[in-house]
Every structure is written in structure tokens, then in C-alpha cells.
Amino acid sequence: MTKYLIRRILMVVGVLWMVSxxxxxxxxxxPGDTATAVLYExxxxxxxxxENLERVREKYDLNESVFKQYAxxxxxxxxxxxxxxxxxxxxxxxxxxxxxxxxxxxxxxxxIFSVLIAIPLGVISxxxxxxxxxxxxxxxxxxxxxxxxxxxxxVLIIVCALKLKLFPVSGMDxxxxxxxxxxxxxxxxxxxxxxxxxxxxxxxxxxxxxxxxKAKGLTRNKIIVRxxxxxxxxxxxxxxxxxxxHILGGAVVIENIFSWPGVGGLFIDAINAKDMPMIEGCxxxxxxxxxxxxxxxxxxxxxxxxxxxxxxEAKK
Amino acid sequence: xxxxxxxxxxxxxxxxxxxxxxxVAILAxxxxxxxxxxMEISQKFIKPCAAHILGTDHLGRDILSRIILGSRISLMTxxxxxxxxxxxxTMLGIISGYLGGAVDTIIMRIVDVMLAFPAIVFxxxxxxxxxKGQTNLLIAICCVQWTRYARVARGETIMFRDSEYIQAARxxxxxxxxxxxxxxxxxxxxxxxxxxxxxxxxIILYCASLSFLGLGAQPPSPDWGVMxxxxxxxxxxxxxxxxxxxxxxxFSALAxxxxxxxxxxxxxxxxxxxxxxx
Amino acid sequence: xxxxxxxxxxxxxxxxxEKVHVLNDVSLDISENEVLAVIGETGCGKSVxxxxxxxxxxxxANISGEIYYNGENILEMPEEKYRLMRGKEIASVPQSPSxxxxxxxxxxxxxxxxxxxxxxINGKEKATLKGVVNGIFxxxxxxxxxxxxxxxxxxLSGGMRQRILLSMGIITSPNLLVVDEPTKAIDWVLRKxxxxxxxxxxxxxxxxxxxxxxxxxxxxxxADRIAVMYSGEIVETGPADxxxxxxxxxxxxxxxxxxxxxxxxxxxxxxxxxxxxxxxxRFFPRCTEKTHMCDTQIPKSFSIxxxxxxxxNMYCGGN
Numbered sequence: 063m064t065k066y067l068i069r070r071i072l073m074v075v076g077v078l079w080m081v082s083x084x085x086x087x088x089x090x091x092x093p094g095d096t097a098t099a100v101l102y103e104x105x106x107x108x109x110x111x112x113e114n115l116e117r118v119r120e121k122y123d124l125n126e127s128v129f130k131q132y133a134x135x136x137x138x139x140x141x142x143x144x145x146x147x148x149x150x151x152x153x154x155x156x157x158x159x160x161x162x163x164x165x166x167x168x169x170x171x172x173x174i175f176s177v178l179i180a181i182p183l184g185v186i187s188x189x190x191x192x193x194x195x196x197x198x199x200x201x202x203x204x205x206x207x208x209x210x211x212x213x214x215x216x217v218l219i220i221v222c223a224l225k226l227k228l229f230p231v232s233g234m235d236x237x238x239x240x241x242x243x244x245x246x247x248x249x250x251x252x253x254x255x256x257x258x259x260x261x262x263x264x265x266x267x268x269x270x271x272x273x274x275x276k277a278k279g280l281t282r283n284k285i286i287v288r289x290x291x292x293x294x295x296x297x298x299x300x301x302x303x304x305x306x307x308h309i310l311g312g313a314v315v316i317e318n319i320f321s322w323p324g325v326g327g328l329f330i331d332a333i334n335a336k337d338m339p340m341i342e343g344c345x346x347x348x349x350x351x352x353x354x355x356x357x358x359x360x361x362x363x364x365x366x367x368x369x370x371x372x373x374x375e376a377k378k
Numbered sequence: 379x380x381x382x383x384x385x386x387x388x389x390x391x392x393x394x395x396x397x398x399x400x401x402v403a404i405l406a407x408x409x410x411x412x413x414x415x416x417m418e419i420s421q422k423f424i425k426p427c428a429a430h431i432l433g434t435d436h437l438g439r440d441i442l443s444r445i446i447l448g449s450r451i452s453l454m455t456x457x458x459x460x461x462x463x464x465x466x467x468t469m470l471g472i473i474s475g476y477l478g479g480a481v482d483t484i485i486m487r488i489v490d491v492m493l494a495f496p497a498i499v500f501x502x503x504x505x506x507x508x509x510k511g512q513t514n515l516l517i518a519i520c521c522v523q524w525t526r527y528a529r530v531a532r533g534e535t536i537m538f539r540d541s542e543y544i545q546a547a548r549x550x551x552x553x554x555x556x557x558x559x560x561x562x563x564x565x566x567x568x569x570x571x572x573x574x575x576x577x578x579x580x581i582i583l584y585c586a587s588l589s590f591l592g593l594g595a596q597p598p599s600p601d602w603g604v605m606x607x608x609x610x611x612x613x614x615x616x617x618x619x620x621x622x623x624x625x626x627x628x629f630s631a632l633a634x635x636x637x638x639x640x641x642x643x644x645x646x647x648x649x650x651x652x653x654x655x656x
Numbered sequence: 657x658x659x660x661x662x663x664x665x666x667x668x669x670x671x672x673x674e675k676v677h678v679l680n681d682v683s684l685d686i687s688e689n690e691v692l693a694v695i696g697e698t699g700c701g702k703s704v705x706x707x708x709x710x711x712x713x714x715x716x717a718n719i720s721g722e723i724y725y726n727g728e729n730i731l732e733m734p735e736e737k738y739r740l741m742r743g744k745e746i747a748s749v750p751q752s753p754s755x756x757x758x759x760x761x762x763x764x765x766x767x768x769x770x771x772x773x774x775x776x777i778n779g780k781e782k783a784t785l786k787g788v789v790n791g792i793f794x795x796x797x798x799x800x801x802x803x804x805x806x807x808x809x810x811x812l813s814g815g816m817r818q819r820i821l822l823s824m825g826i827i828t829s830p831n832l833l834v835v836d837e838p839t840k841a842i843d844w845v846l847r848k849x850x851x852x853x854x855x856x857x858x859x860x861x862x863x864x865x866x867x868x869x870x871x872x873x874x875x876x877x878x879a880d881r882i883a884v885m886y887s888g889e890i891v892e893t894g895p896a897d898x899x900x901x902x903x904x905x906x907x908x909x910x911x912x913x914x915x916x917x918x919x920x921x922x923x924x925x926x927x928x929x930x931x932x933x934x935x936x937x938r939f940f941p942r943c944t945e946k947t948h949m950c951d952t953q954i955p956k957s958f959s960i961x962x963x964x965x966x967x968x969n970m971y972c973g974g975n
Contacts, residue, residue: 073490080491088507191715204388204639208632210583210603212590213624216610220617270755276712277750278824279743279773288769289758296760311496315587319610329499330591333506345503349494368808369759 066370070360074353078346082139085345086132097124099336100148122148135342144346145339149332154343158325162347164234165317165324169309171240172247177302180252184259188294189286191264199256207253211312215246215319232321243320247312251305258301262294269293296366303359310348389640395633403449412440414447414600423616432622435605436612437598441619444600445626451601452630455512455594456581459519464574467524471531472562476539476554486532489525497522498587505593512601515594519584526577527570534566572645576638579631586627602627657727659864660709660832661685665721667704667713675718676930678704680888682721686832691858691865693879693896695872695911697927701888702868703751706834709866710748711738725832743770747830751837753817757809763820764789764805770827792823818842818850822857829861836868851877872915876900881963884908887927887938894964904966906945937969945970 097118101109118124122145126134135145144154187199222242223231230239266272267290275285317326325344332340364370402409411431421438424430432441474485492500501518508514538544539562547561588594589603597604602623609620667679679701686692694702707713709723711730723730725746730738747770750756758766768785786805793804796819809817818838825833838854839847851874858865858878869875875882875896882899884892884907892905903909910923925942928934937955940946950969958971 076487077490077494080487081494084491085503088503204632204635205628208579208583208635209628210586210590210606210624210631212587213606213620213627216606216613216620217624220613220621224614224617270750270752271758273707273712274748274750274756274821274824275758275769277710277743277748278770279739279741280769281739281773288761292760293758307496311498314496314498314502315591318591329502333502334592336506341503341506345495345499348496348499352496353494367760369810 081349144343147340149335149337154339161325171244176248176251180255184256187260188263203253212315218242247316262297266293303356306355392636392640403453406446410443410446412443414443433618435619448600448602455585463520463523464527467527468531471528472535475532475535492525512595531566538565575641579635582631658685659688661724663722668718670716686864690880693867693875693882696885700885744828746832747825748834749825792827832864834866839874892966906943
């Protein structure tokens, strides 16, 4: 078990290191002069002249070679310093620290929404296998997974915010303002989680030990709770971990539409402004969050599965 | 003797919807009622009516015509992206699985890195490097998508590599390339085909999201994502501008999702829902 | 009165809108303290017979006929009433020890479950339960008897899991035990021991047993009577030694001469598929003793003597 964890953690660290390197070099070999972009973004077109360009290059160490800059960046990154945003002229870590809680708030709400809807839906579908409820839920899943989230967001704004005036259009000024973005964000996850929950339930229900449980004379409810759900849920935990990736990715788009002040919006702005340190910071934070969540998921999975506890290997 | 039953209905509906979609894309120039690029400011924001079934946008262009022409962009991009990434992924996956060792480690570590991001974040980061435009959007999608096929192809290859069937092929003197070409590839390809049919819907949505964010085709191209992005500005007084292209996207994604689901049930019931997790 | 009497049991499954007939007019009976072995190839419907008696068939199953337990037709009993009998009066030992235990539950708890249903044991305290379970474990000579309770199935060997399953069957001291292929997953050398142990347990508990197997050797050790099943039909029933030493049905003869100790002469051909329809004897294509009438006539049951019946045209004398 400990061995398994150490191996997983080392793998995550390795992957994150490669991620950061890759991002750094990808972003830094970008065509177009960074200094020009910075001046343009901060002071407008008129400020772009040789003298200012030199000053900017000096300030952000842009005259050094890419490798030297990289070494410097790695050194700083370890202390939580991701450099200074060209656009906001503030430390990247400060900006991300300001916005991250909002993304977490949105992501967690969306996650809860989707779990609360998808898990019961999947469970009931499986228990009603091939009956009406199952067919309706399958169609529901097919349809929800076919609508683009950003469009659903716009339709929700038009209907619920503009026409019915139930929720605010954007921002996060009132507690209700989280409802529409979180709902949109959870939609994509609901489809996959429902499918997987249903499949996992059906798989367990066809196992021999369920036959044995019936042969013992257990009540249907006891069989469902003690044997079916207990075995059907662990695989879903891994699925949920992967789904968080969709939430993080979706947040980039959804925050943009609802003007939700999170990391996603920051990321898009950074891309449009060619704000390199900010892009790198955002990518790293998202990759780190994703990796950390999946690591936690793996640990939970290992903790509840005696087979891994026993052999140190995940049966995939 | 397979009769039509409830299971197959999804497949048949999928085939019909996909056929409609493809027909619209091919016949686009003949069936669009107006020139989709023709601007008439005097005609802007006309509500859906008999003359303009889906209304007009902020530049007075007919939305229906734009959607019809846009189907070409959507289909071309997604289908091209999926075939390129399936090709690259399958090749690398087979090589990785068959050769093992250092080659396998390198390829799989690259896959791990790719999977460390939510796909859209990776594509966005890549776009800072590549710049905007339809071709770059295509490249960005391929860069992310190939990993999926590589993993499946690798897994299948490893399963086949040690089978008696391949051992026999080796014993009768086939070279590595011959074995891969004549034995491994045909065995792996069926899974990949199912995966492709399941993925097209997702890729359509994915292309749409990226062009919505401004990474793909640029205005005035009648790309569905771009149209929604433009329409978003006017959603208060002209909601139809943003709503109509979204329904087109959903229609095509649904068509392919149903086709993929139906095909999977037909060809490989064992695969069930599992492949979707990756 | 017989303990269990199955009369004209028919079971079919709906698969993709097609009806698959699996059991065809199966009739058998078991007296108290008697072991009836049901013998047949894999897929002949033996296990479905067992599941039908326990009334645990998949939802797409269609069942008709009568199953009397102590004179009561259990197929007409309300589910709730039968549920309390299942596991208590009619218990079972499933096949495949590797998949029949819940991988996420301690084996002790899984055995304890059998006796917590419907207050089968007074005082549900954990300690009492554990004591009873451990008692069964030591009776079955499971090693590490006091630690065994807290093990998960993945920590046990196949043989130990088999014993855990066995303990689930006997912990409630049932009147009838349905044992499905207990020797399937066991090494050749150990098979005889397991069967002998079963026999000893059965004698001690004084229960009747439906012993489902494809292994004639195992059946010869434990069975009082043998029923031979082919393609969903019982083709021969009789006292064990009579069936083994003086088989009447060509299929039984074939099975016996295929035994390793009797020359390993394996029969040719395969059992027909359940989707086929029959207008001849089901064994006709493989039969080595077929006569002119087998072509046209579906055989009926014929009594060789009071205890021995066979379903073959050879004995019906043409009608």
C-alpha cells in the first residue's frame, strides 16, 4: 500500500515537471515579440518604441537566453513565485490566489450538482434495467451529452436570467449567481457519470456473489445497499476523478460566459494578452489541481479496495 | 437473422440523422436560401419569419444559410481531426505495445503528460504557440486526441502480442513489420473504429467550444461556434442569433453519438460503457 | 411424502425477443436425507434446475410447472414468505469460488449474513455471531480459525474460499442443500477428499442434497440416486449403483465410457443449441444405438423398474 502510494506520488511529480517544462518552452517559442505585446497591452500602441522595448526586456529578463530564463523560472516556481504578470503588473501567484477560491467554489458546486443528479439516475436506471425509466434516462443522457455547454449557458442566461429574471446574468454578487454557471458546468459531467454508474451497477448485478446474496434470503434492499452499491461505487470514484478534469476544462469556457472571476477567465485573458507568466501559472495550477485530485481519488480507491491493500496493485 | 429491436433503433435513428447531416453539407450551395456572406445592414436582426426562417444576424445575413454552409466546416474539421489523430495514435500505440521497452516508456510518458491537463486547457495553451485559425485548431485537437487511440491500441496490442496466434505468425518467419501489418493492425482496428464513431460527437462539441473561444475559424466565416460567439453579444434583443447555431451543433453531435452508441452495441457489446472513461 | 418434488418444470429465457427453451418437462424428487446427483455436460440446464428450486432466475426467465417442498408449491408462494425459507430451509453452495464471494466484504460477515436474515439467531450481537461463524469455520477445518473471520476473499486460496462457501450453505442446518459443481475449481487430487467431506457433513447434519455435477466419479461417491440430464431434459433416473453399473440410456452409457477409469472414450458431437427446435429425440444426432423410429418419434419416459426410468425409444417398443 505504502509502496503503491509512493510510486503514484513520484509519477505525479514527474508528470507535473514535464508539464511545466513543456508549457514553458511552448509558450516561450511563441512567434511574436513578447516585449511588444507587453507594451501594447499595458500602455497601448503609442508606447511601442525602441527605448520602451529595451526597458521592458530589461525588467522581465527577456534578454537572457531561453534556458537561463527557464532555470530562473524553475527556481522561483519552487518557492511559489511564478513571476510577474505582464498584463496586471502584479505577481502571478497573487492574481491566481485571488481567483482560485472562486473557481473552486464553482467547481465544487458543479461537482455536487452532478453527483446528486447522476448517481441516483444511474442507480435507478440499472435497477429498472430495460424498463421505461431506463429508456428515458438513456435518451436524457444522449441528449445532454450532445449540447455544447457554452450554448446551454447562453440559453440559460436568455431564459432564466433575461426573460424570467430568476438569476443574475453574470458575476458573483449574490449567492444565487452561482446557480446557472454551476448547473451548466455539471451538465457535461452528469451524462458520463450516469452512464458509468448504470454500467457499473449492471456489471455488479450480474456477478455470482449477487446470486449468492439472493440465495441467502437477504431482502432486496439489503442486497442493493450491502452488496450492489458497495461494489458498484468504487469504480465510479475513479470516473469522478477524471470528470473533475472536465469541470476544470469546462470552467475555462463557462467562467468566460458568466464573467465569473475565476482562474478560467484569467487564463483566457492571459492567452489573448500573451501574458506568458500568467499562462504558465494558470496551466500549472490547473494541471496541479487535476493531478492532486486524481491522486486523492486513487488513495480513496485503494483504501476501500482490499485487493489493492493486499497486493499493492490496482486491478485495471 | 437480426430483427429490428429497441437496441437497434438508436443505431437506425443515428444513421438517418447522420445521413441528413452529410446530405446538407454536400448540397449546401444548392439548398441555402440566401448568400450566407451577403450583408444587408437594413435587414439586420429580423426575427424568424417566412422569408428568413431562422432570422438574420447583426449584419443582416440569413442565419439558416449560414448554418447550412457552416455544416461543411464543422464536419470537415471534426472528421479530419479524428482520422488524423486516430491514425497517429493507433500507429504509435501499436509500436509502443509491440516493441515495449524504452520506446514504450517514452511514448507512454508523453501520453501521461497530455492527460495531465483537461483537454481544452492543453489546446488553449497550444494555441498561444500556434496562433489562431482553423488549421491550428485542427492541430491542437489532434495533439490531444491521439493519446486516446494510442492507449487503446497499445492495450489491445499487448493483449495480442503474446497470443498463440501471433507466436505462430512469428514462428513461420514473418518479420516484425509484416506481423504488425498483417496480424496486429487488423486485430486492433475494430476497437479503434468503434472508438472513432463514439468520439466524433465529442469532437464536434470540442471544435465548437474552441471556435467559440476564438481559436478556430475567424469571422466572417459561418462557423457555428463563431456564430454563437457573435450572437452572444446580442442575446438580450436577438436571442435567435445565438440559439439557432447551437441547435445545429447539438443535432450533429446527437446524430454521431447515436450512431456510435448503436454501432458499439452491435459490434462489441462487451465494450459496453467502459471505453468512455478514458 | 417426498421432501422435494419437481413436476414438469419448464424454463425459458427471452433473449433478444427470442424464446430460448432451457428446461423441458423436468421432473425429479428428493426424499429426506437423500442425495440426488444431477449429471450432465456444461450447459445442459443443471444449474438452471438448481436456480429454479431456489427461485433465483434472471428477470427474462419464464418458469412453469410445479415445485413442491414439504407438500407446498414454492412457485406459488409469495416472494416474502419464500425469501425467509431460502437460505434457511433450502440453502445452496454455489459453483466458482473465485467469483461467488463479495470481494469488498469480510468473509466472516458474508457467512454471518446467512444467519442474521429474519432473526434466525437469537441475540444479534457481533460476539455471538462471530462465535457461531468461527464454530463453523473450525468444523470445516479452515486454518487460522480465529483470524479467518476478518479476511477478505482476495487473501484466501481457492480451496479456502470453497470452504467459506460451504460454510454458508451449512450454517443454518438446512433441510435441503443445493450444491452446484463443488469440484469444478478444485485440483484433481483433492476432488475425492472434498466430496467425501461433503458426504460426512451431510450425514452429520441429516440433510437432503441436490448435487449438481458433470463429474460422474464425484457422483458415484456421494449420490444415492442419479438423474442424467441432456439438453434440458432428464433422460435417465435411478439408484446410483444401478445407473452406473447398468446404464440404460445411450447417453448415460456414453458418459460412463468417457470416464478416465472406464477407458476415456469420449462421445462424438456436441449438445444441440437451445435455440434449435426438436422433432426427434434430442440425442438423436449423437446416438450410436438409434433405430428407424428415432427418426420420427420423440421418446417418452419408460420405467425399467420401480425406481429406474429412462427416456429412450429403445425401451418404449415403438409406442
